[in-house]
Amino acid sequence: MTTDVAKIGSIVEGQLQRMLKLGCSFADVRFYDEDRAQHLVLYDGNLEANVSGLERGVGVRVLKDGAFGFAATADLTAIPACFDQALANAQAAARLLGFPRDMETARPVQGVYRPPVQQDPFTVPLSEKLQLLKRVDDALQDKSVAHRSVSATFQRRRIHYWNSEGTRVDREVLNIFASMTVMAPDKEGRTQRRSFQLGSNGKGTRGFEWLSNPAAFSDHAERLKRELGEIVAAEPLPPGRRDVILLPGQGHLQVHETIGHPLELDRILGYELSFAGGSHVKPSDIGTLRYGSEKLNASVMVVDNSPGTYGYDDDGTPQHYYKLIDKGILVNVLSSRVDLAEANARAGRVVVKESGAAARAAGFYKTPIDRMTNVCIEPGTDGTLEDIIRATEDGVLLDMPVSWSIGSNREHFHFGCEIAWEIKEGRRTKVYKNPTYSGHTLEFYRSLDLVGDESTWELVQVANCGKGEPNQIMEVGHGVPVMRFRNVQTGESESARPRAQSESARLLA
Amino acid sequence: MLETRIRDLLCAARDSARRRQIMAEFNFHRERSSLIRLGNSAVALSTHEELTRLDIHVQQGRRTGTASLLADITGREQLEAVLNQALENCRAALEKEYDPIFGVVEETVDDTHGYDSALENLSPATKTELCAQVITTLKPRGRYDFSGSWSSGSVELYYITTANDNECYRRLTDSKLMLVLKEQDKKWELSVERTAKRAGEFTAQDIIAEFEELLPIYEKNPGFRTAVGRQRVLFGPGALAALAQLTVWSGLIGRFWEEGRAFTSGKQFGDRLFSEQITIADDPANPQVFGMPFDFSGKRRRRFVLVEKGTFTGLAYDTATAAKYQKQPTGHDLENWDLTLAPGTAPAGIAQARKLAGDALYIPHLHYIHLPDPTKGLFTGSSRFNALRITKGEFTAPLFSSRITDTLPTVLSNVVAVSARTVAQNESATYGRRLPEGLSVPEYMICDAVRISDVADSF
Numbered sequence: 001m002t003t004d005v006a007k008i009g010s011i012v013e014g015q016l017q018r019m020l021k022l023g024c025s026f027a028d029v030r031f032y033d034e035d036r037a038q039h040l041v042l043y044d045g046n047l048e049a050n051v052s053g054l055e056r057g058v059g060v061r062v063l064k065d066g067a068f069g070f071a072a073t074a075d076l077t078a079i080p081a082c083f084d085q086a087l088a089n090a091q092a093a094a095r096l097l098g099f100p101r102d103m104e105t106a107r108p109v110q111g112v113y114r115p116p117v118q119q120d121p122f123t124v125p126l127s128e129k130l131q132l133l134k135r136v137d138d139a140l141q142d143k144s145v146a147h148r149s150v151s152a153t154f155q156r157r158r159i160h161y162w163n164s165e166g167t168r169v170d171r172e173v174l175n176i177f178a179s180m181t182v183m184a185p186d187k188e189g190r191t192q193r194r195s196f197q198l199g200s201n202g203k204g205t206r207g208f209e210w211l212s213n214p215a216a217f218s219d220h221a222e223r224l225k226r227e228l229g230e231i232v233a234a235e236p237l238p239p240g241r242r243d244v245i246l247l248p249g250q251g252h253l254q255v256h257e258t259i260g261h262p263l264e265l266d267r268i269l270g271y272e273l274s275f276a277g278g279s280h281v282k283p284s285d286i287g288t289l290r291y292g293s294e295k296l297n298a299s300v301m302v303v304d305n306s307p308g309t310y311g312y313d314d315d316g317t318p319q320h321y322y323k324l325i326d327k328g329i330l331v332n333v334l335s336s337r338v339d340l341a342e343a344n345a346r347a348g349r350v351v352v353k354e355s356g357a358a359a360r361a362a363g364f365y366k367t368p369i370d371r372m373t374n375v376c377i378e379p380g381t382d383g384t385l386e387d388i389i390r391a392t393e394d395g396v397l398l399d400m401p402v403s404w405s406i407g408s409n410r411e412h413f414h415f416g417c418e419i420a421w422e423i424k425e426g427r428r429t430k431v432y433k434n435p436t437y438s439g440h441t442l443e444f445y446r447s448l449d450l451v452g453d454e455s456t457w458e459l460v461q462v463a464n465c466g467k468g469e470p471n472q473i474m475e476v477g478h479g480v481p482v483m484r485f486r487n488v489q490t491g492e493s494e495s496a497r498p499r500a501q502s503e504s505a506r507l508l509a
Numbered sequence: 510m511l512e513t514r515i516r517d518l519l520c521a522a523r524d525s526a527r528r529r530q531i532m533a534e535f536n537f538h539r540e541r542s543s544l545i546r547l548g549n550s551a552v553a554l555s556t557h558e559e560l561t562r563l564d565i566h567v568q569q570g571r572r573t574g575t576a577s578l579l580a581d582i583t584g585r586e587q588l589e590a591v592l593n594q595a596l597e598n599c600r601a602a603l604e605k606e607y608d609p610i611f612g613v614v615e616e617t618v619d620d621t622h623g624y625d626s627a628l629e630n631l632s633p634a635t636k637t638e639l640c641a642q643v644i645t646t647l648k649p650r651g652r653y654d655f656s657g658s659w660s661s662g663s664v665e666l667y668y669i670t671t672a673n674d675n676e677c678y679r680r681l682t683d684s685k686l687m688l689v690l691k692e693q694d695k696k697w698e699l700s701v702e703r704t705a706k707r708a709g710e711f712t713a714q715d716i717i718a719e720f721e722e723l724l725p726i727y728e729k730n731p732g733f734r735t736a737v738g739r740q741r742v743l744f745g746p747g748a749l750a751a752l753a754q755l756t757v758w759s760g761l762i763g764r765f766w767e768e769g770r771a772f773t774s775g776k777q778f779g780d781r782l783f784s785e786q787i788t789i790a791d792d793p794a795n796p797q798v799f800g801m802p803f804d805f806s807g808k809r810r811r812r813f814v815l816v817e818k819g820t821f822t823g824l825a826y827d828t829a830t831a832a833k834y835q836k837q838p839t840g841h842d843l844e845n846w847d848l849t850l851a852p853g854t855a856p857a858g859i860a861q862a863r864k865l866a867g868d869a870l871y872i873p874h875l876h877y878i879h880l881p882d883p884t885k886g887l888f889t890g891s892s893r894f895n896a897l898r899i900t901k902g903e904f905t906a907p908l909f910s911s912r913i914t915d916t917l918p919t920v921l922s923n924v925v926a927v928s929a930r931t932v933a934q935n936e937s938a939t940y941g942r943r944l945p946e947g948l949s950v951p952e953y954m955i956c957d958a959v960r961i962s963d964v965a966d967s968f
Contacts, residue, residue, distance in 0.1 A: 054576075071557045072557075096637045126602075414912055492914065
């Protein structure tokens with residue numbers, strides 16, 4: 001513990017006691033001793049972003065009379081004033097109170113978390129990182145590639161947490177996100193792209209040694225170029241209903257948008273309506289709703305190598321494994337301590353027994369909200385990717401999102417992907433470009449009939465999940481196997497030609 | 510101008526860089542932000558943040574590097590450490606293929622006309638009181654729940670470089686309120702937004718009246734699932750702001766045009782892009798926008814026309830793109846532009862608009878917006894708040910979630926009517942640092958043959 005941390009800890013302990021004496025039922029503090037980031041982007045060979053950043057400050061949360069107040073400051077000499085501001089905010093919020101906010105009682109925790117790392121990326125010289133990216137950039141260069149980009153982002157956060165119940169947590173978070181993209185115009189002049197993101201199988205260490213392992217990142221450059229060439233030469237996916245097989249590169253976003261977000265308890269309770277939206281799930285659905293087929297098993301996992309693993313959440317709750325969907329039945333949701341009482345009251349029975357350790361804030365100056373962590377689909381028993389392809393008569397294999405539209409309650413979705421492989425009679429026959437698919441969330445998951453085994457399971461990193469007001473960008477992980485869904489609407493048809501402008505004008509009512 | 514202590518420290522850091530023959534740009538940002546968040550018809554959260562950020566950008570020949578700090582500015586040594594980090598990043602950087610353009614403050618700017626201390630200090634209690642008036646008036650009328658947020662605060666921006674002693678300073682305030690009314694069983698959602706530069710620019714009665722205008726249609730009619738295909742759409746200001754921004758990013762940015770990835774690539778100034786009713790400019794002098802007087806390369810920002818009466822007239826170049834393609838930068842080294850979509854000649858008012866539209870879909874906002882293909886200006890976006898079916902000039906039913914997949918040139922060429930009245934649309938960023946951004950857009954635009962690519966049976 002540095003002198004600063006000890007000194008700030010001493011101030012904070014005194015302030016937490018002061019808040020209790022002033023009638024607060026709960027208070028907590030996060031001190032970001034260091035929130036460090038480095039962002040590097042090579043675009044067409046030019047280093048267009050070369051930025052390193054450091055953030056430091058405290059965030060204070062106070063619960064009084066059933067209402068929360070939050071305040072943050074980068075001025076470490078102003079911590080008592082920050083508590084006062086948070087208290088004033090809570091008092092103002094209590095003037096228009098709904099269901100009283102309640103943290104429920106939790107046993108104090110003394111915790112330390114460190115991620116598995118061999119080589120801290122912030123000890124690696126910038127020149128070495130750039131050489132690695134340059135090698136990838138060189139590998140992506142080709143006359144068939146019009147534009148290319150390679151990027152890497154490194155994050156290291158050292159966070160200290162105290163609350164009025166006596167919980168003390170010291171944790172470190174370390175993330176590496178990296179991606180490469182190649183682009184080229186097709187014969188209609190539309191830009192096609194093929195991309196790859198650094199991912200894992202959930203195991204191993206997540207330091208610089210991970211990124212510098214060619215099998216994890218740089219080796220994918222040649223495949224991307226080849227597949228881009230196939231996309232550029234391909235025809236668009238014809239519309240129609242067919243089976244859809246999702247690779248983890250696309251499956252993770254399907255899970256993120258239609259399982260992860262709708263199962264966030266604050267969304268379910270209506271606290272995100274004005275921005276992110278609501279959920280088709282009701283508290284009373286927990287334990288009863290058939291979300292998908294018996295093949296669907298979704299869990300919050302604690303895996304070593306994921307940005308969704310952080311030891312303890314921002315309520316001080318230790319991360320732990322739990323099922324969200326068990327053999328297709330919804331059994332739990334993503335929760336923090338804040339909303340448990342309200343969820344159970346609304347359901348009229350206990351539907352959420354304990355916090356899911358999903359309270360997460362994107363920085364010291366953001367308040368914790370219910371976030372995804374490692375929302376994963378458990379591996380199935382239907383074999384390898386090739387086994388699933390062999391079992392498919394008429395379908396498409398899809399990878400990597402391009403665009404998506406989701407209903408505000410997450411009942412309905414529409415995704416566009418980078419690439420589709422046609423599957424006919426158990427074989428990949430050709431590539432299609434501009435593939436899309438759409439459906440209703442519950443119908444879609446109820447049509448899940450094949451789930452790949454562990455060999456198909458990949459942990460996909462998401463660096464930019466947006467939620468909350470003020471908006472917060474959060475890092476999450478999704479472990480997903482290959483999955484097959486039956487009889488899905490794919491492709492789009494142009495059902496009417498655009499009218500000429502003059503004709504339009506005549507139609508003015 | 511910026512408070513003396515911080516200004517002196519920043520100028521001292523600049524002078525130190527000069528003495529060390531380092532080409533450096535200093536970009537200071539300080540915000541005081543407060544927000545109340547509403548959920549389930551109550552205040553779910555009340556926040557306040559006081560944050561200071563500094564970015565130092567260093568250039569040596571064809572190498573550049575940047576270091577950022579979000580922490581209290583405490584003294585010279587701290588700033589020297591940030592400068593040294595930027596220098597270290599720069600020295601280790603790969604050389605670019607072009608000569609970067611270094612920031613030079615063209616003239617000193619000291620702009621505080623957009624600052625209102627009453628708005629900066631608007632209390633959570635005042636906000637709560639206004640929201641409570643709206644909620645207590647409307648909530649008893651149905652199974653309604655209110656959610657939303659109200660953010661207000663101030664920003665100080667200060668930019669200097671080692672090129673000269675000129676300084677750019679700006680202090681302004683902004684406020685954005687969004688209230689959403691949701692019917693708990695049918696799940697439809699109505700929203701009302703308000704933007705302000707000064708305290709007291711709107712009242713609870715204004716907001717109640719706007720809700721009351723649309724509520725009867727939602728209360729009396731079931732949701733309508735429209736057909737896939739091309740339809741007439743009456744776009745409202747939120748959707749128009751989104752279309753204007755998409756048009757700029759996919760067609761009127763120098764980088765995309767130069768790379769052949771813009772829908773305007775291959776076209777020249779003077780070529781027709783859209784209907785004659787479309788004029789798009791970046792205009793800091795427009796009174797409805799927040800009006801950023803300088804950019805972060807030190808250029809003075811003035812009205813810059815991108816599309817004039819449907820004709821391609823301008824491309825925006827930031828310094829990096831201008832350097833790479835040997836063009837002149839246009840004052841666009843910033844995220845928060847002052848976009849304006851010019852008014853037309855059609856009668857003001859949504860009541861007039863729906864009569865003009867006849868049979869159409871009213872889509873005032875677009876959500877889940879993507880640009881799958883900038884080379885065609887192909888975009889996707891879905892309806893959500895306040896979307897309605899229009900039949901024979903009347904609003905007749907709330908519209909289920911409908912997705913548009915179309916190209917910007919198609920939509921903006923099939924313009925039938927544009928309102929003569931413009932409104933301010935607040936698009937301020939809250940992702941990272943507070944950045945007030947507003948657009949001036951017509952209150953409506955009617956476009957024909959807009960492609961509805963997917964329809965849901967839910968909101």
